[in-house]
Amino acid sequence: MQDVIRNNAHIIKNLTLCSETGTVHHTTDSFGNAFHWFRLGTPRHLTRAAGLLREAGARLCMTTAYNRRHLSEPMQEICYHFELAGVVYNLTVTLNGEWPVVPSITHLFANADWHEREMMELYGVNVTDHPNPRRLFLDEEFDEGILNQAVPLSIMMNGACTTDLWERVLKNREKLS
Amino acid sequence: MTAMNTGGSTFSMPLGPVHVALEEPVYFHLTVEGETIRKVDLTSGHVHRGMEAMASQRNLTKNTTLTERVCSLCSNSHSFTYCMAVENVLGLDIPQRARYLRVLAEEIKRVASHLFNTAIQAHLIGFKSLFMHIMEVREIMQDVKETVYGNRMNLAQNCIGGVKCDVTPELLVYILSAIDKMKPMLEEIRDIYATNSMVLGRTKGLGLLPQEDALRLGVVGPVARGSGLKMDVRKASPYAAYPELEFDVILHSGCCIHSRTTVRLDEIFESFRLIIQCCKRLPGGPTIASMRQIRSAEACARTEAPRGEVFYYIRTNGTDIPARLKWRVPSYMNWEALGVMMKDCKVADAALITNSIDPCVSCTER
Structure with missing residues (x-):
């Protein structure tokens, strides 16, 4: 495990600074591939954390929006999954339960476009400053x-x-x- | 097809939703100037099935069957990656024999998938005899699937903890003989694609995706590798038996339709190498590990499907029904590249360019 962290110490240190204290953890699968998990205290930190990954040359793999209702909590969360040199970095953002808003990262990662549009229409998440906030799968004429x-x-x-x-x-x- | 004047010298032309390159619906709005495409906009969502919502109503075992039905040509990659995600979340280590058998099924599917895309390309060019010939060669691989796994498309080979179907030594000999039969036929097909003037005239230098655009858009699979981007999950974060097997990542830097087709054709030979190694080195032992207690945890997994990287995320809450299961298919990342590829191309090439990303609409929309 220590080897896994040492290889990416610089980026892990910077992302840890954006995260809530005590929430960072690291896992490996049975083939030795590393996964790093970070939890951002507020969506405001997302732009900075994503910017750090962009500078390092990471690629956005996927975003997962989900409700914590199954865990008996009203909040929504979004997990952003990035890949850099075969290692996966997961940034989880907790959203405000009443009014879920998250800043767009499409200006940093062009391929966030579809993911953010999907979150808007299927998960009711508001994405601010999205360059192309049209519906992705549902027709524009459908009511929200x-x-x-x-x-x-x-x-x-x-x-x-x-x-x-x-x-x-x-x-x-x-x-x- | 009707065209609408949008003012000036450009027209807006609808293309689809049915019959662009595949029998799947996607709707293009092309802005054309004469015969030349200037801008591409696409509308999808015709076959959105709400599969992610369905996944959070089923238990972990039932979801293996569900995820296998996300896509037809990459069906095995979905259950494979899903099972890996569950194994990661449960902390399960699968037996050595299962690792090899998973790779075997995956590579057999890759050969059949790449051949299907190549055949469709011949069909779109209007090269009917080549289309029929490739489909006939592909049929050998379909027979292998049916003989070994009992089905031509959904193999149902993966299960949580390992594989369902053990492969007997007689079947391994049969698989090797099928590859021996296919190899010379494929060498001939590869030669036709490299030299035939009709194929080259329609594919070489067309549908360009420069490397910097490929990087910016985060494209995956043969689309990325056809633009010279070295991206293959099997090498970058090896899984199953891949760390122990020898194969090369195929790269071509032509950035055009022909370059992507060549990547696929060359990859078939790498898949053959992998299948032969799996058959010859298959270790003994059990094919499945038993499941463990389900904790509240989260995990992800990724693999290289025929079309590129598949990514799965799972979150469990202590019950056998996942709190969230999310996946991203390779085509999802590749659609936006069509805007770059089609720009300044002729309308007549739109179908061939679309086919060159080997699109899958059903799995994009889930």
Whole structure:
């Protein structure tokens, strides 16, 4: 593990300065490939951290937006995955639960364009200063949140024998009243 | 097809959503000046299936089956990378024999995938006899898949902790004989692509993606390697049996359609080398390791699919249903490069250029 860190000490040190204290950790898979994990305290630090990776010549691999509802927390998080010389750097940003906003990094990584547009339309994350904030997959004419109104076919078909559909109806009634 | 005057000397021309190069829907808005493309805009989303939402409603085992259905030609790469992500999150070490068997299935799929793309290119050029010939040669690999794994497309070979299907010594001999049969045929095909004036006239020097644009857009796979970018996950962060096997990363710096096709054709021979090594050096022992307790953790994994890097991220919450499973397919990174490639090309070349990134719409939209 120490070898893994030593190879990239400079960039790890700088990214650690952007992260919350005590949140940085390092893992390897069973083939010895390294993964570094950083947690940024606020989305404001993202531009600086991404800038450091850009200067080092890293490549953006993917971004993952997710709700922490499964972990019983209302917050949303975004994990940015970068690759540099075969090593993966993951930057996790915790968003404000009420009003999730994150700065765009498309000016640093051109390929962030699609990822950020997807987060906007499918995860309701607001990306500021995006150069091309059009819809990616959904048509512009669809209202926001339209997919939340759809009832999955499996729930509809099992509506007679499970409680899922009925619970949904009750929840919607509460919302409307 | 209707064209709309947008003022001045340029026209806006819709292309698609059906029948651009593949039987998958994507919609291009081309801004053309006479016959020449000046700007490309694309609209996708016709086959968005909500697979990531489905993945967080299924348990880890069921998701192996789901992820294999993200893409057809790269199906094996998806279950492979998904299983690696789960193994990373559980801290599972897979048996040596399973590592080799995973590489074997992956490389067999790569040969069939690259041949399919090359065949479609011949079809788009209008070289029907070459198209039929390549499809016929590819059929040998399809037979191998069916004989060894029981299926022509979704092999269902990967499972969490190893592989499902063990390969007997008789089947290994059969795989080697199929490769012996294919090799001279492919050498002939490679020769046709290198010398035939009709193929060269339609592909050489067209659909240019300069190296700096390839780097800027973060393209992956044969698209990157056809623009001289050395990028191959199998070498950069070796996984499964790749660290123990000998193969070369194929690079061509022509930056054109022909360069990308040559990368694919040369890679088929590297895949043959890998398959032969796997068959000859396959170690004994078990093919699967048992699953461990599921903790709350996160992990990622990446592999080199036929179209380039596949990236998976998983987050578990102590239950057997993942809190989040996210993946990024290689085509997702390559679409934007079409804007650079098609600029200043003829409208007639749009389909060939699109095919040269070996696009997959279904997996892009999931």
